[in-house]
């Protein structure tokens with residue numbers, strides 16, 4: 001059975017829109033600032049999708065575009081300014097930034113209370129320690145989708161393929177917090193399929209098109225494809241996996257829309273918290 005991320009995301013965004021309308025009636029318009037460095041076409045598309053989805057929910061968006069050649073210092077200054085701007089409730093710095101920029105330093109310039117994309121050390125640590133905070137958007141979306149389909153995680157073997165700071169690593173920690181037994185695999189894992197074949201829940205987050213083939217999947221597994229490769233091709237070979245999996249996310253229409261939904265939901269939550277502080 002397919003896990004319909006588009007439908008689940010719509011429910012989350014509809015709720016965010018209703019909450020936004022209530023906040024606006026109280027005089028507060030939730031506002032998400034998106035920051036894009038350079039003009040990579042895929043990143044331009046993703047940021048535009050986030051803005052469009054925000055606008056549809058009534059959330060304001062403020063877009064900052066910076067040239068490819070910007071320094072870390074200038075990017076940090078721009079993010080610090082947004083962090084201090086009372087009209088901005090959430091900040092998204094689109095990953096990846098050009099290689100000459102210290103991406104970690106840039107992420108850390110986002111104030112924790114505005115880190116609606118869950119990319120800072122503060123947010124990661126809060127998540128890892130089970131304290132309140134914003135979660136990384138894609139992992140958050142994945143957990144919401146698993147809940148939507150009532151996938152029982154306790155005691156299940158979850159195998160995460162990928163260990164990136166805003167996707168693989170945090171999704172494993174979130175599954176662990178839900179009592180799954182978690183195995184991390186990555187590009188240096190020897191005999192990867194011997195691990196993935198033991199996965200009750202398989203999360204593919206490596207960024208290699210169709211990297212996970214049907215023969216690497218345990219019959220009945222829940223397969224989450226978090227890959228976003230050029231041309232909307234996932235990390236899972238869907239045709240080979242669909243008959244083996246009990247539940248599987250399509251690409252597009254799976255994890256992608258859930259990522260944006262969680263981003264918007266957390267933006268509205270940030271605006272509510274800012275209002276309470278007034």
Ligand SMILES: Nc1nc(=O)c2c([nH]1)NC[C@@H]1CN(c3ccc(C(=O)N[C@@H](CCC(=O)O)C(=O)O)cc3)C=[N+]21
Pocket residue numbers: 045046049092093094095096117119137138228232251252253254255256257258259260
């Ligand atoms: N700081 C940061 N946070 C992110 O969350 C982040 C990021 N950087 N960098 C890039 C990746 C990628 N990403 C996607 C979000 C939505 C879709 C999505 O909704 N895709 C549609 C298809 C899109 C289309 O039709 O073109 C779908 O899967 O149905 C895809 C990819 C967020 N990312």
